[in-house]
Each structure stands twice: as C-alpha cells, then as structure tokens.
Amino acid sequence: MSVEIYTKDLCGYCDAAKDLLDHMSVPYTQYKIGTDVSREQLLEIAPNARTAPQIVINHKVIGGYDDLCEYIENTGFNGSGY
Numbered sequence: 001m002s003v004e005i006y007t008k009d010l011c012g013y014c015d016a017a018k019d020l021l022d023h024m025s026v027p028y029t030q031y032k033i034g035t036d037v038s039r040e041q042l043l044e045i046a047p048n049a050r051t052a053p054q055i056v057i058n059h060k061v062i063g064g065y066d067d068l069c070e071y072i073e074n075t076g077f078n079g080s081g082y
C-alpha cells in the first residue's frame with residue numbers, strides 16, 4: 001500500500017489529514033509543495049489539484065482532506081493492506 005500526502009506550510013487541512021492518517025496508524029510519505037516537489041510536479045500527479053493537501057493512495061488521486069474523509073467512509077479504508 002502506498003499513501004502520499006502533498007502538503008504546504010501553515011495548512012490546517014494538511015495537519016488534519018496527517019493527524020487522521022496518524023490516528024489510523026496509516027504510514028504515508030509527505031511531500032512539501034515548494035520544497036520536495038514543485039507546483040508543476042504536483043499538477044502532473046494531480047492535474048485537478050486546486051487546494052492542499054492532495055492525497056494519493058495506491059497511485060490514485062483521492063483529493064483533499066474532505067475527499068479523504070469521504071474515501072475512508074465509502075471504502076472502509078483502514079490502511080492495512082488496502
């Protein structure tokens with residue numbers, strides 16, 4: 001399983017997404033926009049990205065924090081081998 005989260009500094013939704021994944025004990029790789037990846041690189045991965053964070057699970061773009069919550073609710077995602 002692969003979970004990537006693209007974040008920016010001083011972003012409450014970014015912090016909330018990381019807290020949620022941490023609470024669920026889901027390992028993830030964080031990339032800071034502007035430090036680890038450029039905005040252009042992020043748009044190659046998630047062409048419709050307009051907000052941060054952007055969450056990618058198993059190479060599928062989930063979207064932002066609200067999208068992550070919806071994904072968890074609709075799929076039963078728990079991070080263990082999903």
